[in-house]
Amino acid sequence: MSDAPILAVADYTLDYRTRLGAVRALDAIELTVGRGEVVGLVGESGSGKTSLAWAIMRALPANAIELRGTIRLGAVDLRAQSGTDMTHIRGRRIGMVFQDPAASLNPTLTLGAQFVEALTTHHGLSQAEAWSEGERMFARVGLADPPALMRRYPHEASGGEKQRVIIATAFACRPELILFDEPTTALDVITARQILDLFLELQRETGVASLYISHDLAVVSQIASRVAVIQRGRIVEQGGVSAVFARPAHAYTRQLLAAVPRADRRLVAEMSGHGKQLAAVRDLTVRYGRPSLIADLLGRTKPMVTGNRAISIEIRWGEILGIVGESGSGKSTLARALTGLARFEGSLLFDGKRIGGATDMTGGYRRDVQIVFQHPDSSLNPRQRIRDILGRPFRLYGVPDGRPIAEAIADLLRLVRLPAEFADRFPHQLSGGEKQRVAIARAFASRPRLVICDEVTSSLDVSVQAAVIELLVDLQRKSGAAYIFISHDINLVRQIAHRIAVMYRGELVETIAPEQLSTHGPTHPYTAALMAAVPTIRAATTHAGGTS
Amino acid sequence: MSEVLARLVRSPQGAIGLGIVSLVGIAVVAGPWLAPHDPNAISILARYKPPGGQYLLGTDQLGRDLLSRLLHGAQSTVIMAAIATLCGTVMGALIGTTSAYVGGRTDDAVMRTIDAVMAIPSLLMSLLVVSMLGRSQANAVLAIAIAFTPGMARITRSVALAVRKQDYVSAAIARGEGTAYIVMGEMVPNVVAPIIVEMTIRVAFSVMLFATLSFLGLGAQPPTPEWGLMVSEARKFMHLSTWMILWPCCAIALVAIGFNLLGDGLRDALNPRT
Numbered sequence: 177m178s179d180a181p182i183l184a185v186a187d188y189t190l191d192y193r194t195r196l197g198a199v200r201a202l203d204a205i206e207l208t209v210g211r212g213e214v215v216g217l218v219g220e221s222g223s224g225k226t227s228l229a230w231a232i233m234r235a236l237p238a239n240a241i242e243l244r245g246t247i248r249l250g251a252v253d254l255r256a257q258s259g260t261d262m263t264h265i266r267g268r269r270i271g272m273v274f275q276d277p278a279a280s281l282n283p284t285l286t287l288g289a290q291f292v293e294a295l296t297t298h299h300g301l302s303q304a305e306a307w308s309e310g311e312r313m314f315a316r317v318g319l320a321d322p323p324a325l326m327r328r329y330p331h332e333a334s335g336g337e338k339q340r341v342i343i344a345t346a347f348a349c350r351p352e353l354i355l356f357d358e359p360t361t362a363l364d365v366i367t368a369r370q371i372l373d374l375f376l377e378l379q380r381e382t383g384v385a386s387l388y389i390s391h392d393l394a395v396v397s398q399i400a401s402r403v404a405v406i407q408r409g410r411i412v413e414q415g416g417v418s419a420v421f422a423r424p425a426h427a428y429t430r431q432l433l434a435a436v437p438r439a440d441r442r443l444v445a446e447m448s449g450h451g452k453q454l455a456a457v458r459d460l461t462v463r464y465g466r467p468s469l470i471a472d473l474l475g476r477t478k479p480m481v482t483g484n485r486a487i488s489i490e491i492r493w494g495e496i497l498g499i500v501g502e503s504g505s506g507k508s509t510l511a512r513a514l515t516g517l518a519r520f521e522g523s524l525l526f527d528g529k530r531i532g533g534a535t536d537m538t539g540g541y542r543r544d545v546q547i548v549f550q551h552p553d554s555s556l557n558p559r560q561r562i563r564d565i566l567g568r569p570f571r572l573y574g575v576p577d578g579r580p581i582a583e584a585i586a587d588l589l590r591l592v593r594l595p596a597e598f599a600d601r602f603p604h605q606l607s608g609g610e611k612q613r614v615a616i617a618r619a620f621a622s623r624p625r626l627v628i629c630d631e632v633t634s635s636l637d638v639s640v641q642a643a644v645i646e647l648l649v650d651l652q653r654k655s656g657a658a659y660i661f662i663s664h665d666i667n668l669v670r671q672i673a674h675r676i677a678v679m680y681r682g683e684l685v686e687t688i689a690p691e692q693l694s695t696h697g698p699t700h701p702y703t704a705a706l707m708a709a710v711p712t713i714r715a716a717t718t719h720a721g722g723t724s
Numbered sequence: 725m726s727e728v729l730a731r732l733v734r735s736p737q738g739a740i741g742l743g744i745v746s747l748v749g750i751a752v753v754a755g756p757w758l759a760p761h762d763p764n765a766i767s768i769l770a771r772y773k774p775p776g777g778q779y780l781l782g783t784d785q786l787g788r789d790l791l792s793r794l795l796h797g798a799q800s801t802v803i804m805a806a807i808a809t810l811c812g813t814v815m816g817a818l819i820g821t822t823s824a825y826v827g828g829r830t831d832d833a834v835m836r837t838i839d840a841v842m843a844i845p846s847l848l849m850s851l852l853v854v855s856m857l858g859r860s861q862a863n864a865v866l867a868i869a870i871a872f873t874p875g876m877a878r879i880t881r882s883v884a885l886a887v888r889k890q891d892y893v894s895a896a897i898a899r900g901e902g903t904a905y906i907v908m909g910e911m912v913p914n915v916v917a918p919i920i921v922e923m924t925i926r927v928a929f930s931v932m933l934f935a936t937l938s939f940l941g942l943g944a945q946p947p948t949p950e951w952g953l954m955v956s957e958a959r960k961f962m963h964l965s966t967w968m969i970l971w972p973c974c975a976i977a978l979v980a981i982g983f984n985l986l987g988d989g990l991r992d993a994l995n996p997r998t
Contacts, residue, residue, distance in 0.1 A: 515898035542900035555891035559913035572899060618895070 180250070181208040182353050182385040183232065188245030190224075190231060190409075198241065201227045203409045205245065209353060212383040216400030216417070218393055218432070220637035221608075224409040225389045229355050232387075233272060234262045249353065268298040271346035271354040271384075276362045277338035281330040287341050288326025294345050313344040317374055336367035340374065347378050356388045360395065364502040365664055369709035372399060391638065393436055394711035397421050405429050421713055435642035436713060439670035439694065443649050444496060447674050451492035454658050455514075455626060460487040460522040462509050483509035483518065485682045491626065496652060496659040498673025498690075500666045500706065506682040507662045511630045514660070515547045527625070543573045546619035550631040552611030556603040562589075562614055563599040569621035576623065584621075592617040592647060609640035613647065620651060628660045633668070645672060666706050670694075678703045731993040738989020744982025752802050755795035763788060763796040763949045772965040782967040784958065790971050793949035797972070800944055801951045802979060804865050805930040811869035812930075813923045816876025821911050823877070824884035825893075825903065835881065838874040846871035850933060854942045864943035868933050872926060879922050883915040890914075917994045925987035928980040935976050951976050 190202040201224045209215045219225045230236050232247055234254055247254040249269060257265065266272075274280045282290060288310055295306040307326070314322030317340045330338055339359060346354050356375070360368035376399055379386060390396050396403055397417055404414040405428065413426040424430045463480040484506045491497050499507050512518035516534035524531040526541060537545075549555040556565055566585045575584045586596035592613040603611055612632060619627050629648065633641040649672055652659060663669050669676055670690045678686045678700060686700040698704045732738040751758070760780070767787030775782045781790040823834040841849070850867035857863040887893065888911070896906045935952030937943035944950035946957070951972040958969035 512894075515894075517894050517897060537900070539900055542898070545898075547895065547898050549891040549895065551891060555895050557892040557910055557914070568896075568901075569899060572901065 181210045182213075182250060183207070183209040183387065184246070184248045185228070185232070186246050186248075188228075188231065188247060189243040190227060190236075191241045191243060192237075193239040193241060201240075201409050202231070205409075205411055207387075207404055207411065207414075209385045209387050211385055213402065214379060214386045214388055214400045216396030216403040217387060217389045217406060218391065218396050218403060219406035220391060220432075220639065222408075223406045225406055226357055227409075228406075229272070229357050229387070229389055232355060233266060233270065267294060267349055267351070269352050271349055271351040273339070273342050273346050273354065273356045273359045275358040277335055277342055278330065278362075280342060281338055283330050286327055286329055287333060287338075291326070291341065291345050291348070294349055298349050309348060310344075313348045314341070317341075317344045317347075317378070318370075319344075334367075335363050336371065339363060339367075339371055343371070343374065343378070347382060347384070350382070351384065353385045353387065356386060356390075358390055361391070364504075365666075366502060366705060366709045369711070372711070375399065392711070393421070393432060393638070394713045397713045398711050405432070417714075431639055433713070435639040437642075437645075437665060437668040437671050438712075439667045439690075441671060442690070443645065443672050444652070444674065447492070447495060451495060454491050454493045454495075454527060456490040456525040457510075457514075458488050458523045458525070460510070460513060460520050460524065461485055462506075462513050462518050462520045464509075464518070482682050484513065484520070486522070487684050489677055489684060489687065491658050491660065493625075494652075494656045494658055495675065496661055496673045498669035498676045499660060499662045499679060500664065500669050500676060501679035502664060502706075504681070505679040507679055508630055509682070510679075511547060511628045511660065511662060514628060515545060516542075539573070543622040544625045545628070546622060546624040546626070547628040547630060548612075548615050548619045548632050551635050552603070552608060552615045553635075555615050556611055558603055560602075561599070562601050562603070562606075565603075565614065566599070566618055566621060569618060573622045588617045588621055589614075591620065591651070607640075608636055609644060612636060612640075612644055616644075616648065616651070620655065620657075623655065624657055626658045626660065628662070630662045631664065634664065641668075648672075666703075666710050667712070678706065728990075728993050732989050735989050735992050737985040738993060741982055741985030741987070741989050744978060745986050748798065748802055748979050748982060751795055751798040755798045759789075759792035759795040761789035761792040763793045764947055765789070772961070772968075774965070774967055781971050782965065784954075784968045785961045785964070790968060793954060794951070794971060794975055797949035797951050797954065798975075800861070800948055801931060801934060801976075804861060805868070805934045806927055808865040808868035808934065809872060809923055809927045809930045811865070812872025813876050813919060813926070815869065816873045816878075817880045817912065817915065817919055818907070819873065820877040820880030820882075821884040821907050821915060822903070824881045824888050825907050825911060827888070831881075835878070838877050841874045842878070846875075846929075847933060847936060850937060851940070851942065854937060859942045859945070861944050861948075864934060864937045867937070868930055871933070872930070876919070876922065876926075880915055880919055883918050884911055887911050887914045921987055921991045921994060924983055924990055928983035928987075931976060931979045931983070 185205050185207040188202055188205040191198040192201050205228060207215070217225050217228065231242070232254065234257065242255065249265065252265070254265070281287070288307065291310040291313070292303060292306040295301045295309060296303065301309065310326055311322040314325060319325050319337060319340050325333065325337070333341070360371050363371060372395065388396060388400055400417050402415065403417050403420050404411050405420070405426065406412070407428045413420060413424065413429050420429065421433065424433055462483040464483050465480040487510060489497070499510065501507050509518060513520040514524070516537045519533060526545070531537060531541060563585055566588055567581050570581050570584055575581055585599050589596050589598055594610060594613055594617070598606070598610070598614070603614070606614065616632070632648070633644050636644060645668070648659070661669060661673060670693065673690060676688050676690055676693065677684055678688070680702045686698065686703050688698065688703070698707060732742060765788060767783070770779065770783050770787040771785055773779050773783040779789050779791070781794070783789060784793070819834065823831045849871040850864070853867035853870055854863050857866070893906060893910055896910050934943055935955070938950045938952030939956040941956065944953050946953060954972040955969055958972070962969050
């Protein structure tokens with residue numbers, strides 16, 4: 177048809193009014209999405225990518241100030257539309273798929289009712305027509321038993337099913353443009369892969385123009401035809417996917433690309449010889465749930481949920497043991513059992529001593545085994561200064577060499593490459609990466625022999641993640657501590673682990689060395705599925721997305 | 725802190741509440757100096773005077789100046805009520821946080837006991853305590869504190885349960901910290917904000933409860949110029965002078981409204997997101 181783009185954003189500049197004055201969120205944005213095109217918008221958190229989505233949807237918060245620029249949908253100037261006009265455009269002409277499917281569905285309405293509502297308001301279909309269309313679309317997006325699912329409420333469906341319903345609704349309204357804001361970030365690796373495949377298929381079939389917002393360069397490289405890289409509200413580079421990823425022109429793009437974990441780039445030295453055993457776990461089983469007193473008295477017993485089933489694994493001195501699996505596979509449960517946060521059955525041998533449960537975990541064991549959690553926001557007490565947070569382990573276990581505590585804290589901050597002045601700050605005055613460094617410093621204060629890293633980088637941006645991983649590898653080399661490195665990202669684990677344990681539904685399905693994984697491939701089908709699901713950057717080959 | 729204050733003054737209920745509570749605060753601190761007369765000076769010739777002239781708010785059945793009595797009474801009424809609320813809050817906060825931290829059977833037992841205690845209305849509860857311990861101001865304070873403890877424990881526990889799930893508590897357990905440090909050092913500082921709000925609102929109830937106890941003759945004893953006691957004494961002479969029952973009632977109502985508004989304002993100011 178015509179060459180006129182579906183979406184054209186020109187010279188768009190947006191500020192947010194804050195207590196500290198205006199903050200520039202978007203700066204002179206130039207972006208077009210043509211008919212049938214998938215444009216990827218890549219940037220780290222705080223780069224303004226979601227602000228752009230809200231600006232296009234005309235749902236900006238009250239403190240937004242639009243300075244200049246235009247946003248056009250076909251021939252319509254979206255900035256000139258009134259609130260009521262926009263309700264006719266949203267949903268019918270622009271669809272949107274958000275990050276968290278649980279938050280974008282109304283928990284009090286059935287999935288079918290929400291689908292039907294969208295079609296009856298936007299396309300004037302009757303209830304019965306919309307319902308049968310729903311059954312057809314639900315089947316189209318690969319949902320099993322659509323009639324039954326349509327009668328279910330959101331909490332009765334899994335995250336992947338919910339996201340499929342939202343995608344079905346967005347496509348069923350046959351909009352000209354769909355905005356995707358990190359639609360797979362909240363999902364499991366394998367589910368995310370399926371959603372991506374579904375998106376590609378539907379996109380090819382309908383030829384709808386899409387703006388795909390993501391922090392994940394690998395995902396964008398696989399689905400988009402053009403990509404725009406956004407940094408602090410400014411688009412620094414824009415072009416065809418293969419061109420941008422093969423020959424990035426801007427330094428920031430190169431930095432982002434270099435930070436993406438690649439399985440073929442090992443970051444650790446291989447273990448010399450076999451190494452002595454540090455800890456061994458035999459038939460470790462964790463069950464969750466506690467029968468209530470009244471249920472007990474009435475003689476009703478509720479089955480307990482099994483978090484780990486008969487796990488047996490050993491960790492050697494100075495080894496990095498990677499544990500991968502999707503959420504709910506029991507990775508974190510194992511970490512909680514080893515740190516005395518969850519009750520377990522089975523045996524745990526640490527440095528020759530038998531640990532039967534939390535009561536056997538004496539000061540010595542606690543000092544030797546440290547844990548770093550996923551979210552630094554949650555693992556650092558917001559009411560304590562960094563000084564108090566880092567000083568706590570010293571007060572518990574004593575300061576090495578009997579030095580003053582302030583000096584030891586400054587050393588600790590230097591160890592994780594933070595300035596010593598940070599001791600006076602509160603956690604909310606630090607960035608996500610800096611907070612995670614503080615959490616790592618706290619774990620290393622006691623000179624541990626085993627550090628459990630539970631998804632320590634998954635809440636961080638990709639470039640920050642690379643720096644934190646580098647720091648962890650460096651600390652491991654200096655301190656000689658063993659790591660249990662838990663992650664959902666098999667590429668990342670393949671970069672730094674000496675051995676990889678794969679978990680699935682609470683069980684350990686395979687333990688394999690990364691070299692063997694590269695040369696011979698996985699032995700267990702689940703590991704193979706996991707490896708296939710993780711997207712890798714495709715630069716040289718032509719993409720599959722549909723420009724025609 | 726100044727940021728919270730600025731947000732507090734910006735909301736209408738916060739500004740009004742802060743204004744009223746500041747006035748009450750001035751009366752509590754400077755009341756005895758501001759009072760134009762001796763609160764207990766009897767003047768037979770000037771009984772049942774309406775407001776005006778030498779006696780700004782009039783006089784009671786013994787010719788004592790009502791304004792002076794109110795200003796002196798602010799101290800006994802408001803300070804006692806505040807102390808009672810504070811005691812109840814501290815006890816409740818500790819019980820609630822510890823119960824949330826320990827969890828399991830202990831939590832069940834503590835909370836069911838608190839449910840049982842809460843089933844008794846707070847006025848009845850304080851009446852019970854005072855009649856067991858004997859009538860006096862100190863016992864009234866204790867009675868109110870005990871009556872407030874279960875409610876505060878319940879509110880604190882609900883906040884503390886969310887804090888209990890935070891990783892910094894898990895990190896402290898994994899580090900091998902003791903229960904006392906985890907409750908006092910890690911958890912309590914993070915449940916303070918909602919507790920302060922609840923405490924402010926409860927001061928209003930406490931003023932009314934304390935006045936009620938005094939009215940029933942179980943709190944302050946004559947000739948203390950306590951507001952509830954003033955209402956109780958004035959009841960017999962209502963038909964001779966309406967003013968002497970009206971003013972202390974207004975004072976009690978004003979304090980109650982002031983603290984309620986302040987609590988509402990604080991709730992908004994401390995949670996900027998809601």
